[in-house]
Amino acid sequence: MKDQIISNAFKAVQSTILQRKTTKVLANDPWKPTLDQEEHNELISTLLHLAAHAPYHYKSAERHKQGVLNSSLPFRAYTLDAATCRKLAEQLKNSQPPAGKILNMLWAAEVLLIFTWLPDVFGEQPLERSMEPLPFTGNLRNMEHIAATSAAITNVLLGATASGFPNYWSSGGALRQQTAREILDISLDEIMLGCLFMFPKDALERGAEVKPGKLRNEGKDLHSWSKAVEL
Numbered sequence: 212m213k214d215q216i217i218s219n220a221f222k223a224v225q226s227t228i229l230q231r232k233t234t235k236v237l238a239n240d241p242w243k244p245t246l247d248q249e250e251h252n253e254l255i256s257t258l259l260h261l262a263a264h265a266p267y268h269y270k271s272a273e274r275h276k277q278g279v280l281n282s283s284l285p286f287r288a289y290t291l292d293a294a295t296c297r298k299l300a301e302q303l304k305n306s307q308p309p310a311g312k313i314l315n316m317l318w319a320a321e322v323l324l325i326f327t328w329l330p331d332v333f334g335e336q337p338l339e340r341s342m343e344p345l346p347f348t349g350n351l352r353n354m355e356h357i358a359a360t361s362a363a364i365t366n367v368l369l370g371a372t373a374s375g376f377p378n379y380w381s382s383g384g385a386l387r388q389q390t391a392r393e394i395l396d397i398s399l400d401e402i403m404l405g406c407l408f409m410f411p412k413d414a415l416e417r418g419a420e421v422k423p424g425k426l427r428n429e430g431k432d433l434h435s436w437s438k439a440v441e442l
Contacts, residue, residue, distance in 0.1 A: 227373045233424030234377035236410040237312055238319035238417075241300070244293035245411040246321060251292040254322055254374070254409070259288060261366040262326075267359035269352050275329040275400070285356035286363055286404075289397055291323040302394055303385060310385040319419060321376065322409040324367060325386065327401035328360040341389040343402045357404065364405045371409050381406040 246254065263284070270283035280287055291299065300317035303310040317323070332348035347353055364380065371378040383403040385391055392399060415421060430436060 227369050231368055231372040231378075232427060233379055234410065234415070235312075235316070235379045235381075235422040236319045236377060236408070236414045237315035237420040237422070239315070239419065241297045241318045242293075242411065242417075244321060245413070246293070248292070251322060254376075255290045255292070255324070257374075258322075258324060258367045258370050258409075259290070261370040262286075262288060262363035265359060265362035265366050267362075268355040269331075271329045271356070272331045284359075286326055286328045286360040287397075287401060288363075289325040289327075289395060291320075291325075293321050296320045296323050299391075299394065303391060306385065306388075306390045308385060308388065310391075313381070313384045313386060315420075316379065316381070316408050319410050319414060320408045321411050324407040324409075325383070325395070325397065325403065326360055326364050326367075326405045326407065327397065328356045328404050329401055330356065340399065342387055343392075343399050345402070347402065360404045364407065367407055371407075375412045376409040377412075377414050378410065379408045381408060 244251070267285055269285060271285045275287075276283070296317045300310075300314045303314060303317075327343075330344065330347040331352045332350060333344045334346040334348050368378055368380060383406045386395070386406055387403050389399070397403075411417075
């Protein structure tokens with residue numbers, strides 16, 4: 212019985228991983244939310260709990276533990292429900308540089324989760340900047356922080372997939388710029404790694420433009436990137 216339970220659990224996880232795929236939904240105008248406020252809150256909370264269970268190696272630097280967001284986790288998350296996504300789109304409509312396709316995704320999104328990671332050491336920075344501090348120092352701790360944040364993001368994407376919400380991992384585009392950062396109140400000392408758009412369950416049936424991941428079928432030949440070690 213125990214082996215059967217383990218087997219069923221594995222199959223459920225395996226199925227979710229295989230079903231996960233990049234789905235970029237571009238609406239032509241603002242969509243009405245499909246979830247009410249309580250449902251939005253529940254979805255966001257569920258996804259954040261999955262992120263919190265991702266593995267991480269090093270705690271964040273002390274300078275990042277200020278104010279309300281004082282966790283030792285090497286990442287931070289900022290959440291927007293559908294109504295907030297629409298308001299953000301309106302505020303970015305005439306921004307420079309242009310927000311582009313980000314607006315179309317904000318019009319369609321049911322939920323948006325923005326994940327940043329917290330560098331331990333920065334590289335040399337300009338006196339003035341309009342984006343986050345790049346380059347960062349390529350040391351082991353920063354590498355571990357990026358890996359931990361990526362693991363948290365993956366947990367969220369799998370959770371969204373299992374719940375039936377098409378999703379898209381965006382690098383952020385215009386949301387990385389100072390204009391959007393000031394609106395969102397996200398410090399330029401944090402580096403965006405993923406803006407995770409969750410779209411309505413019926414998004415693919417609405418006639419909107421949908422762009423699948425270009426690399427979906429790449430790398431499926433295991434022998435092209437893996438090798439058994441023989442000693």
